[in-house]
Amino acid sequence: MNFLTLTNISKTFGNTVAVKDFNIVVEKGEFVSFLGPSGCGKTTTLRMIAGFELPTTGQIVLDGEDITFTPPNRRNVGMVFQSYALFPNLTVAQNIGFGLRVRKMPVQEIDQRVKEMLSLIHLQQFGHRYPYQLSGGQQQRVALARALAIRPRVLLLDEPLSALDAKIRVELRSEIRRIQQQLGITTIYVTHDQEEALSLSDRVVVMKDGLIEQIGTPFEIYNFPQTPFVASFVGTLNVLRAKVLDADKGLLSLEGQTFYSSEPLKQVRNGDVVSVAVRPEIITLVGGGAELNQLNCRVETVTFLGSIVRIQVRIAETMLFFDTFNNPHLVLPQVGAPVTIYFPREACLILELTRE
């Protein structure tokens, strides 16, 4: 059931192309994130859905209605801004009730709805406060309630957590997900924080330079990145520059040691140099099973990070790091000691090739 459809959307500001060939179909009740580095066109896309920018080309259809050129105040979509954008002259309750007053809803009903919203965001006692009397996290919850009070068809959030402290951010993140699930509201969430996108979304749209790189579930995006950019932007990576010894078998060589990628290498000739990405969490110090790649290296640093221990190793000029979970009985390798690391063949993601 396609509820919100963006077809061939593009937007140019003067000479800058902010968004290009943007296509997506969002289902009712779905939580979709736009993820990408700053300046990649996430906000612009969101603002076109809200009606603050007109697309240069393309069409936006919401619930069967073409809203491409509908003015923002007739769209009935809720928006939450990065800077909260609460009206400083109105109390929390008045802020939440603003959209309802504009719609000329009877006063009792407004009060009722505002009360519901306040309890939804767990701020029942704060209706009479002014925004400047609230913390950042509280203000953003009020902004969320204000956007939801009008029962919008779609909820749009533009980096709603990036102005908050790390701890509040995680707290509010699960709150947003809870409320979204409870109301079943279709949601588009813009962020440059991959952890937010992965943990919240049903689907993630990864963007770069105004273009969609990949659309998929968080699981797909993380484990099966379709472009080198997605692989490197989502999660952390070790990148190895390896020489192709046997493309058909996927045999590669790094500093004189050999290992295999999971599949035969396509479009690559023997002797090419390719970048191979390996996620750090997949590397272990424990061997077993002939299917595992193994590489001999030397421990460079051991960093204790609390719940995990990050170990950096060196193979000649190449540096790699990986994490192991901390436990009190862990025997940490000594710096300078030789170790062997293991990782499965499927963990090798081929990013790009350089032909010499």
Place this chain on the structure above:
Amino acid sequence: MSNKADMKKASHNRGVSLTRPSKTPWLTWLGVAPFFAFTLFFIFLPSASLLVGSFQNNAGQFTLQNFIGLLTPSVVNAYWVSIRISVVTALLGGLLGFFLSYAVTLGGLPQWVRAALLTFSSVASNFAGVPLAFAFIATLGRTGMVTALLKAWFGLDLYAQGFSVYSFWGLSLTYLYFQFPLMVLVITPALDGLKREWREAAENLGASGQIYWLRVALPILTPSILGAMILLFGNSFGAYATALSLTGGFLNLITILIGSQIKGDVLLNPGLGYALAVGMVIIMAVTTALYYFLRRRSERWLRI
């Protein structure tokens, strides 16, 4: 020098190790002594002297008679004219200044217009006093250019209609020349403080531009606008040179009255002159306090 001080501190420490070493506080205070001495002599002493004088009769005895004397019709009238002209020029200057500032902040005009307006405003708000009066005599005086042009083009004879540049309205038009630029300078930061997101949030919630202005933008700006207009009020209330040069003391303003009191005691009672001045300072103090109160309030809102 600082080394010596450190050494002194160290030896001091060894001697009485239990108490915190006192850092010769009077030396620290000496740093601001010239400033306080200067302001004592040239602000506080003169003010206090006027205040004391306003409670004394000619023989130097305590009296409230001077303040009762403020109620004589000519004095009340002077206060009244001053207040009226200040209110009128604050309102008109405030409105014109506000619309100008609106035009260059939210009105979608190119950046150079803003830069030009702010520079012009800086200059014009400083262009007051004697030369300003000359300029308006050349403009709206009996033989002034605008007077002549209005007559030639529209057959409108200002002076036959009862207008005179030396009158209340003439002086008001003259004051406006520095009032509206001052409004531009004071209100532009407030208009800059209106966030684009507020407008967008309002639209997003279904509001039209009009509703946004009525329920959000104007209420947010109100303290700033009021504060700025109060500043304008004080600005023209204390003006003396422009009025004197323009009307030659014809118009009975409170500053003009005080001026003639300084020159030659027209009221035959120095005490009354001091009371006039004190009354003026009280009005200025109240307006300034109101201005700061309103400014604090609008800063609190606009910073969020």
Place this chain on the structure above:
Amino acid sequence: MRKSRLWSWFWIFIGTLYFVVPLLATFEFSLRARKGTLSFLAYERVFKDPAFWKSFGFSLELAVFTVIISVLLIVPTAYWIRLRLPQLRGAVEFITMLPFVIPAIVLVFGLIRVFSGPPLPLTDTYFGTTALLVAGYVVLALPYMYRSIDIGLAAIDVRTLTEAAQSLGAGWGTILFKIVFPNLRVAILSGSFLTLAIVMGEFTMASFLVGIKAFGPYMSLIGQNKTYESSSLAIISFILTWAFIGLIQLLTRGRAEGQMAGAR
């Protein structure tokens, strides 16, 4: 969108008109000294008048002294308040705002009352009167000078600079004259030009203390009997004001969004 821009241009038009018309009128008037033709005769007469140069020079001297005393008084105070006596900040800011509350006409009234007889008979001598006028001007300039310098100090983390200088062995004199003043150059200069703009044409205080020796009262006197010359003086004053404000804008590269002085 289009309509709102038209509205904006309308107000700019009104504002420009209000601003330009009196200047045009004054300029045109100042050219009419010679019957029948336009000429710079009025300007010639003004420039040939020794009293013009004398009063102009006198006011310029007053202005320069005002600037020097203001800077010497305010820079160390503002600096010291930031460094050692932050608890006095509120009090000092309050005092610097007092000239807004006490109009020039009231201030000069009080100054005359205090200093025109024993025990402080300043107005008895030429030097004393002039000094008193300079003191009055320092008070008038106080709000603008203080604000300019305080903003300048805020921009250059004086505490760290001072500590760095001290750790290198500098004494207070060195710190003040080799570090604080140079770093505040722009703030001091823009405050000074504003002070110059205020003092040069000042009338209220000058007329009661020194009379037509100063430029403001001189202009006023000309206005009473020479119409065309007074218009040319207005234009000269305007150019002067413009020059001072322009210098400030140039110095601060337009960052000082607006300089304002009180009414006179």
